[in-house]
Amino acid sequence: MVEKKYHCPRCGNKDIVDYTESFDCPSCKLEFEKKDCDELEESQILAVEEKLGVFDAIGLEPKKKTNSLD
Numbered sequence: 480m481v482e483k484k485y486h487c488p489r490c491g492n493k494d495i496v497d498y499t500e501s502f503d504c505p506s507c508k509l510e511f512e513k514k515d516c517d518e519l520e521e522s523q524i525l526a527v528e529e530k531l532g533v534f535d536a537i538g539l540e541p542k543k544k545t546n547s548l549d
C-alpha cells in the first residue's frame with residue numbers, strides 16, 4: 480500500500496505529524512488539510528487556523544463557489 484507523502488506547503492518540512500485527514504507542521508505550528516494539498520497549488524493552501532480566521536474575519540473563501548445563501 481503506497482501512502483502519499485505530505486509535506487508542509489509553507490516551509491516544505493516533511494517531518495509532519497500525520498492525522499487521518501490532516502497534518503500538523505511542528506515548525507509552523509499550523510494544521511493543513513490533506514485534501515487541500517491534493518486539490519490546490521501549494522501557494523493557495525491555507526492552514527486550518529488561517530481558514531477559520533479568514534472565514535470569521537472577512538468571509539473570503541479560498542475556493543470560488545457559487546453561493547446564493549445570504
Ligand SMILES: [Zn+2]
Nearest residue numbers: 487490504507
Ligand atoms: Zn511548515
